[in-house]
Amino acid sequence: MDEVYKCTKCDWSISIERYIWRCPRCNAPIQIISDKHLEISLKDLKLGRGINGFISILPKLIRMSPISLGEGSTAIVLREVLGVKILFKLEYLNPTGSFKDRGSATTISAALSTGITRVIEDSSGNAGLSIACYASAAGISSRIYAPIDAPRGKIELMKLFGADIKLMPTRNEAARAAILDKEGIYVGHRWNPYAIEGVKIEAYELIMQQDQIPTAIIVPTASGMHILGLYKGFKELIERGDIREMPRFYAVQHEDYSPLAIKLGRKDYLKRESPQTIVNGLRLTDVPRIGEIVNVIKRSEGDVVLVNDHDVVQALKVLIHMGFVVEPTSATAYAALNKLINDGIVEKGETVVIPLTGSGLKMTKKLIDVLPK
Numbered sequence: 001m002d003e004v005y006k007c008t009k010c011d012w013s014i015s016i017e018r019y020i021w022r023c024p025r026c027n028a029p030i031q032i033i034s035d036k037h038l039e040i041s042l043k044d045l046k047l048g049r050g051i052n053g054f055i056s057i058l059p060k061l062i063r064m065s066p067i068s069l070g071e072g073s074t075a076i077v078l079r080e081v082l083g084v085k086i087l088f089k090l091e092y093l094n095p096t097g098s099f100k101d102r103g104s105a106t107t108i109s110a111a112l113s114t115g116i117t118r119v120i121e122d123s124s125g126n127a128g129l130s131i132a133c134y135a136s137a138a139g140i141s142s143r144i145y146a147p148i149d150a151p152r153g154k155i156e157l158m159k160l161f162g163a164d165i166k167l168m169p170t171r172n173e174a175a176r177a178a179i180l181d182k183e184g185i186y187v188g189h190r191w192n193p194y195a196i197e198g199v200k201i202e203a204y205e206l207i208m209q210q211d212q213i214p215t216a217i218i219v220p221t222a223s224g225m226h227i228l229g230l231y232k233g234f235k236e237l238i239e240r241g242d243i244r245e246m247p248r249f250y251a252v253q254h255e256d257y258s259p260l261a262i263k264l265g266r267k268d269y270l271k272r273e274s275p276q277t278i279v280n281g282l283r284l285t286d287v288p289r290i291g292e293i294v295n296v297i298k299r300s301e302g303d304v305v306l307v308n309d310h311d312v313v314q315a316l317k318v319l320i321h322m323g324f325v326v327e328p329t330s331a332t333a334y335a336a337l338n339k340l341i342n343d344g345i346v347e348k349g350e351t352v353v354i355p356l357t358g359s360g361l362k363m364t365k366k367l368i369d370v371l372p373k
């Protein structure tokens, strides 16, 4: 089968030749459709070599000129809480300290192979830093739109990579401005299908690195790049026959920023553009792929779980105490697990994946400010 881009809404589809990020006919998000994953056995995929170890199941434009900084193959640490086995996937150990590096490796590879010389991204901080880093490594220039209150550590590192940084009043305004910028090619992870391709590898690793088959996965969710990538990876593993059942996907959002809860009819939408939440990675409400995220939740029989700052501080405290140096946004998943166990939705004997999405090392001052001494 040819590798194609396919619209998520209309019936537009085209063979992959150049970089495209949305449907030219109806402007909806697009997906990459391929059956490369059916052509190879798991033992031919190699851990520890960044995207190069999985190159044969990645789309054509990535295979043509892969740029890798050793992303992925992050450690899994097994812990048990109240009879539930937790697989902590240490995504904060990626090159710039977040899972976003998986998507930047694939996105910048695709950009490089199509001769793109300047990329534009919008971000709460981590994705922008990650794109700035991979673009620098590939000799591509980058412009990053971020909210004015993005963590300083992330902004300073973006500057080191030579990114042109535009600070906007809110996360949503950063998203809107980036799309209108025509001085480069938009690679924003809210839209770009290559980000999802990079993350799907994380699902393969979860199966290849250890023997437990997860029953549930809890993912802090904003743009949906992470949850959609993991779902795609598990879907491919099922199609290949490596696993039989889809784990339940729980998307975690902040009480004040939950487009998913609104979409699922669980809450009236409270649009607050910039409250002082510590969960700064989840302040996005303009989510082009929201329909796809809802499908993942419904098809996997999962749900959306809402948390507030108080829940997150408690969870963060426990995680730091356990030795995981993560940022508040990542702690939302552990806060959600506590709720799911208390509500009897996650039961004893289950195996639950918690990807620890971002490093606390980029915002140590914030950690010291918010954690009870």
Ligand SMILES: Cc1ncc(COP(=O)(O)O)c(C=O)c1O
Residues within 6 Å of the ligand: 098, 124, 125, 126, 127, 220, 221, 222, 223, 224, 225, 226, 227, 281, 282, 327, 329, 330, 357, 358, 359
């Ligand atoms: C640390 C961290 N976790 C989770 C997310 C949300 O991920 P996604 O946008 O893929 O839904 C972000 C987004 O910026 C993040 O920075």
Ligand SMILES: [Zn+2]
Residues within 6 Å of the ligand: 007, 008, 009, 010, 011, 012, 023, 024, 025, 026, 027, 028
């Ligand atoms: Zn379309």
